[in-house]
Amino acid sequence: MARQEETRIDGRGDGKVLFIPNMEPYCVKLMAAVFKPLGYQTHVLQEDDKALALGFKHTGGGECIPCPTTVGAMLKAMAEMRVTPDRAILFMPTACGPCRFGQYVKLDRMIFEKKGWGAVQIMSPSAENAYEGLPTSARIRLWHAMLLGDVFRKLACRVRPYEITAGETDAVVEKYMNAVAELFGKNAPLAHIKETLAEAVAAVGKIARREEKRPLVGIVGEIFVRSDPYINGDLIRRIEELGGEAWLAPFAEWIFYTMRVRSLLVEQSGGFLKKVAEKARSWLEKNLVFEKVEREYYDLAAPLLSQRREYPVEEVIAAGEKYSPWQFEGEAIITLGRAELFVKRDGAKAIVNASPMFCMPGTITSSIFPALEKELDAPILNNFYDGSGDPNKSLAPVMHFLCNAG
Numbered sequence: 215m216a217r218q219e220e221t222r223i224d225g226r227g228d229g230k231v232l233f234i235p236n237m238e239p240y241c242v243k244l245m246a247a248v249f250k251p252l253g254y255q256t257h258v259l260q261e262d263d264k265a266l267a268l269g270f271k272h273t274g275g276g277e278c279i280p281c282p283t284t285v286g287a288m289l290k291a292m293a294e295m296r297v298t299p300d301r302a303i304l305f306m307p308t309a310c311g312p313c314r315f316g317q318y319v320k321l322d323r324m325i326f327e328k329k330g331w332g333a334v335q336i337m338s339p340s341a342e343n344a345y346e347g348l349p350t351s352a353r354i355r356l357w358h359a360m361l362l363g364d365v366f367r368k369l370a371c372r373v374r375p376y377e378i379t380a381g382e383t384d385a386v387v388e389k390y391m392n393a394v395a396e397l398f399g400k401n402a403p404l405a406h407i408k409e410t411l412a413e414a415v416a417a418v419g420k421i422a423r424r425e426e427k428r429p430l431v432g433i434v435g436e437i438f439v440r441s442d443p444y445i446n447g448d449l450i451r452r453i454e455e456l457g458g459e460a461w462l463a464p465f466a467e468w469i470f471y472t473m474r475v476r477s478l479l480v481e482q483s484g485g486f487l488k489k490v491a492e493k494a495r496s497w498l499e500k501n502l503v504f505e506k507v508e509r510e511y512y513d514l515a516a517p518l519l520s521q522r523r524e525y526p527v528e529e530v531i532a533a534g535e536k537y538s539p540w541q542f543e544g545e546a547i548i549t550l551g552r553a554e555l556f557v558k559r560d561g562a563k564a565i566v567n568a569s570p571m572f573c574m575p576g577t578i579t580s581s582i583f584p585a586l587e588k589e590l591d592a593p594i595l596n597n598f599y600d601g602s603g604d605p606n607k608s609l610a611p612v613m614h615f616l617c618n619a620g
């Protein structure tokens with residue numbers, strides 16, 4: 215069989231099943247709904263020990279944990295749902311950079327072919343072209359969905375640690391997430407979605423809370439592991455159980471970062487006209503779509519999230535550049551920069567740097583963080599995850615100290 219084109223994206227689902235890795239539950243739930251009006255049956259992949267074991271069985275053992283986690287969940291779901299390869303599409307973004315992420319798609323393809331499932335397609339938008347290829351309207355709605363996922367997660371993180379009735383925050387957030395997902399699934403006007411978010415903010419704001427001061431813990435690191443509760447041992451809730459409040463670096467950060475790097479590359483080596491064109495493109499993109507939408511949602515959520523707004527990615531890169539040049543592309547610079555801003559700007563009392571075992575940016579950042587820890591005078595935990603053990607055990611003494619520090 216001829217090798218499938220991994221970057222095939224045509225925006226028409228034709229009733230095929232689009233399997234989406236559950237790398238960040240809030241964002242992915244809403245992003246999956248965006249694909250429904252395009253004719254896809256979407257299925258968010260569920261991760262568990264069985265799926266991970268299946269992933270390990272089909273990989274070599276040296277891959278970063280997101281790879282076996284996602285491919286194992288895909289193989290398990292296809293078998294359980296009895297989806298034939300010709301009806302299955304895996305959503306797996308890619309990138310060309312100084313780490314292994316760009317190889318996942320190729321390895322996934324080899325695994326499918328080895329199983330005789332070569333007809334499985336892979337939808338693989340790339341950071342290289344800022345995810346062009348998807349229809350523009352879908353890309354815009356995916357951006358809305360991603361931002362909304364970040365906002366819903368932040369609402370939960372802001373209120374759940376203080377709720378008087380256990381489970382109330384999750385129930386309210388889930389109710390409104392479901393409503394927003396339904397609106398995306400019906401291709402409803404974005405104005406309806408904004409109204410629903412405003413209602414959600416009001417409802418979450420009414421949840422009865424304890425007056426309590428908790429240490430803020432910033433979570434940075436590799437985007438999959440820091441965001442995926444299955445593989446990171448439910449890091450956010452673990453921080454909450456130990457008396458803290460968590461702020462996870464947002465999912466949308468990677469999109470802002472890739473857009474900014476594209477501009478920086480042109481600024482560095484493009485000709486005069488190219489530079490002017492890039493400046494105009496980036497200004498329009500930011501001010502008419504990306505930052506504009508972000509501002510609108512954070513304004514709506516301001517009653518609860520005024521202290522949880524994001525900073526422009528330029529600030530994150532500038533902070534990180536003290537430790538790693540921007541020309542060394544990848545997550546290291548934003549992990550370092552955001553950690554500094556979390557502590558200096560937002561008053562975080564500790565940082566968790568969450569990475570897959572042997573992650574290249576994670577290894578770099580964990581070697582720089584000891585110096586930063588001294589400079590910031592805040593503990594920084596470098597937790598590496600590979601699907602085994604309990605790396606979050608390291609939190610207990612730090613949280614005990616922070617919660618009991620006068």
Ligand code: SF4
Binds near residue numbers: 316545572574575
């Ligand atoms: S960022 Fe880390 S985990 Fe992700 S592909 Fe690169 S090396 Fe692997």
